[in-house]
Amino acid sequence: METKKLKIGLAGNPNSGKSTVFNHLTGGHAHVGNWPGVTVEKKEGKFQYRDYEITVVDLPGTYALTAYSMDEKIARDFIIKEKPDGIVVIVxxxxxxxxxxxxxxxxxxxxNVILNLNMMDIVRNKGMAIDTKKLSQIFRAAVVETVASKGEGIDELKEAIVNGLKKKRDSLRIDYGEDIEMEIDRLEKRVSISGYPSRWVAIKLLEGDREILEMAMREGEAIESQTVDSKKRLEEHQGYDLETALVEKRYAFLSGLIKESVSKKYDLIERLDISDRIDRILVNRYLGIPIFLGMMWLVFQSVFTVGGPLSDGIEAMMGWLGEFASHGIESLGGSKWLSSL
Ligand SMILES: Nc1nc2c(ncn2[C@@H]2O[C@H](COP(=O)(O)OP(=O)(O)O)[C@@H](O)[C@H]2O)c(=O)[nH]1
Ligand SMILES: [Mg+2]
Structure with missing residues (x-):
């Protein structure tokens, strides 16, 4: 049988277990060189699975894909220029x-993303469960769970690489809200950089990505003033920083996604959450004052109903203590004038 070739990249935040997964996939055999034009290390390995020979490229550990850092630029250039068959994102x-x-x-x-949910041992210890089917549907990517430090799930990951990548999925579209979408639309129609998805280019222009703006201007100078206009319209009307707004929209999408697909058993963290919620009710703007007044009323009531008999009791006890003290001093042979005090 003829071997088919695949090339995949491994991406992930620092400390997500990327190197551990790389070593399990490739058996630790790596070719180490540099990324073109920079001194950042590039690690490449290979493995065979079924009738495939798969090249694995270790991308630098990153949190995002902006042009602000060399590592993030390397990751996005790899995807656009080397056009790998897929990216395994170690999470x-x-x-x-x-x-x-x-x-x-x-x-x-x-x-073409395969989502590798690593550190599943920690997730399980926290009493959490992830609905991978739902996550896969909303995220439009194959999802595989692993405990890379123990080699668990690595075969399933290999299977997903050869099978999951065959499926053509619709690309993910985050809804940035009516106003921003209108400007994305406008820019998308006016800009084209060969090899780059135009919606992505439009979003990057709104984000203020210098590299993308320079590339776009090489295709047509007018794009700079059009970008400035779009940003001005959004920022002046809404009174927000556009770059922040875009990041917030992505996090809003993610928090919705997580609400849908992650469940938690009733564990310690959950209980702490509940006491936190009670605190929030007590300090709530509207409920706080009525609750406070109610409590004060209870205190007053208890002073009048319980306080009466109680103060009688205290008086009686003081009298008795006084008797006891004067008798005691006398019986110990103290003089009459001392006990009369
Ligand atoms: N508990 C747990 N630890 C893991 C897992 N995978 C990797 N680690 C550990 O996490 C740390 C970071 O892993 P590493 O592969 O160096 O992460 P990288 O920075 O993404 O390359 C190491 O100490 C690994 O042994 C896992 O599934 N569960
Ligand atoms: Mg590493």
């Missing part, structure tokens, strides 16, 4: 929201 599943941000960016860039 620390015990820290899903932050880790999925990178995966979201890769999907928006049009990469």
């Amino acid at each position: 620390d599943a015990s820290n899903l929201e932050r880790n999925l941000y990178l995966a979201t960016q890769l999907l928006e860039l049009g990469a």
Whole structure:
């Protein structure tokens, strides 16, 4: 049988277990070189699975795909220029929201993503469960769970690489809201950079990505003033920083996704959450004052109903103590004038 070739990239936040997965896939045999033009290390390995020979490229550990850092630029250039068959995104599943941000960016860039939920041992210890089917549906990517440090799930990951990548999925579209979508639309129609998805380019222009703007201007100078106009319209009307707004929309999408697909058993963390919620009711703007007044009323009531008999009792006890003290002093041989005090 003829061997077919696949090339995949491994992406992930630092400390997500990327090197551990790389070593399990490739058996630790790696060719180490540099990324073109820079001194950042590039690690490549190979493995055979079924009738495939799969080349694995270790991408630098990153949190996003902006042009601000060399590592992030390397990751996005690899996807656009080397056109790998897929990207395995290694995710620390015990820290899903932050880790999925990178995966979201890769999907928006049009990469064929396999989501590797690593650190599943920690997730299970926390009493959490992840609905991988639902996550896969909403995220439009194959999902595989692993405990890479123990080699668990690596075969399933290999299977997903050869099978999951065959499926053509619709690319993920985050809804940025009516106003922003209108400007994305406008820019998307006016810009084209060969090899780059135009919606992604439009979003990057709104984000203020210098590299993308320079590339877009080489295709047509007018795009700069059009970008400035779009940003001005949004920022002046809404009074927000556009770059922040775009990041927030992605996190809003992620938090919805996590609400749908992650469930928690009733564990310690949950109980702490509940006491936190009670605190929030007590300090709530509207409920706090009525609850406070109610409590004060109870205190007053208790002073009048319980306080009467109680103060009688205290008086009686003081009298008795006085008797006891004067008798005691006398019986110990003290003089009459001392006990009369
Ligand atoms: N508990 C747990 N630890 C893991 C798992 N996978 C990797 N680790 C550990 O996490 C740390 C970071 O892993 P590494 O592969 O160096 O992460 P990288 O920075 O993404 O390359 C190491 O100490 C690994 O042994 C896992 O599934 N569960
Ligand atoms: Mg590493």
